[in-house]
Amino acid sequence: xxxxxxxxxxxxxxxDIAVSLKKISEIEPLMIxxxxxxxxxxxxxxxxxxxxFGDYLRCGSMAANxxxxxxxxxxxxxxxxxxxxxxxxxxxxxxxxxxGTLIKNDCLSFLCKTVSIKVENSNTKFSNLYxxxxxIDIPIAHNEGNFFADDSTLNKxxxxxxxxxxxxxxxxxxxxxxxxxxxxxxxxGIINKDGNVLGMMPHPERATCQLxxxxxxxxxxxxxxxxxx
Amino acid sequence: xxxxxxxxxxxxxxxxxxxxxENSLKQLGFNQTGTVRQGKLIEIDLQEKEExxxxxxxxxxxxxxxxxxxxxxxxxxxxxx
Numbered sequence: 001x002x003x004x005x006x007x008x009x010x011x012x013x014x015x016d017i018a019v020s021l022k023k024i025s026e027i028e029p030l031m032i033x034x035x036x037x038x039x040x041x042x043x044x045x046x047x048x049x050x051x052x053f054g055d056y057l058r059c060g061s062m063a064a065n066x067x068x069x070x071x072x073x074x075x076x077x078x079x080x081x082x083x084x085x086x087x088x089x090x091x092x093x094x095x096x097x098x099x100g101t102l103i104k105n106d107c108l109s110f111l112c113k114t115v116s117i118k119v120e121n122s123n124t125k126f127s128n129l130y131x132x133x134x135x136i137d138i139p140i141a142h143n144e145g146n147f148f149a150d151d152s153t154l155n156k157x158x159x160x161x162x163x164x165x166x167x168x169x170x171x172x173x174x175x176x177x178x179x180x181x182x183x184x185x186x187x188x189g190i191i192n193k194d195g196n197v198l199g200m201m202p203h204p205e206r207a208t209c210q211l212x213x214x215x216x217x218x219x220x221x222x223x224x225x226x227x228x229x
Numbered sequence: 230x231x232x233x234x235x236x237x238x239x240x241x242x243x244x245x246x247x248x249x250x251e252n253s254l255k256q257l258g259f260n261q262t263g264t265v266r267q268g269k270l271i272e273i274d275l276q277e278k279e280e281x282x283x284x285x286x287x288x289x290x291x292x293x294x295x296x297x298x299x300x301x302x303x304x305x306x307x308x309x310x
Contacts, residue, residue, distance in 0.1 A: 150298070
């Protein structure tokens with residue numbers, strides 16, 4: 001199995017994703033520069049975190065229009081499992097593959113800490129080894145992680161069970177006070193209607209090694225293997 | 230000719246930067262301050278005549294410059310250039 005990791009100028013989580021995919025998912029990572037126009041044969045596409053194009057204009061807006069993204073959009077629309085983490089999530093919303101958008105944190109500061117998130121939907125390719133309502137600890141590191149969608153889009157997201165992760169406290173309560181960035185409905189991660197494109201602000205790849213003393217991200221990567229095999 | 234594009238957050242969309250500016254102005258004693266919203270202005274030079282230039286810039290806005298989920302835009306042609 002192979003994974004295509006899209007690398008933009010300013011990506012900085014590409015290597016971490018590659019290590020986790022190799023170690024836990026047992027998937028061979030291929031690093032694909034954004035100026036390429038064709039993604040080689042693979043089983044999953046990952047748009048990693050970072051600050052593509054220095055976050056100029058709007059986070060993810062330049063990257064969403066990079067040459068390689070035409071093929072990412074094409075393949076994702078045909079059902080290719082596709083993940084966007086942090087800046088990758090911002091990029092996927094800018095392409096229209098995922099609904100809504102991500103705006104500045106309501107606290108106006110960059111957030112870099114470990115947060116609790118609740119698994120709202122464990123019936124996806126990327127969360128199938130978690131239990132529904134399970135609380136996991138995953139780091140966040142972002143300035144624009146405040147998910148926003150208009151009411152009609154939000155209702156569709158809820159009706160289709162597209163919310164995968166929500167910010168919560170350590171006992172799974174999802175009140176506003178446990179929301180680090182002002183995200184609507186405490187949304188930390190969503191999936192598209194077809195169930196093959198996931199976007200999330202927290203970094204599961206940062207919760208897969210002994211150094212970080214966090215391992216809740218490991219099942220994210222083993223879920224992928226489970227569903228792709 | 231120079232075309233300006235004024236991009237503003239849609240009403241109803243949280244604008245924490247505008248809010249922070251509003252609070253700072255009030256703190257400085259500008260008690261007259263009402264709601265403050267922060268947007269951005271982009272200036273583009275084009276060779277085309279006004280009508281064609283506006284058409285092209287509108288396409289630029291739709292494709293890249295504006296996120297229509299959260300932003301409104303206004304294209305202003307600079308007659309002096």
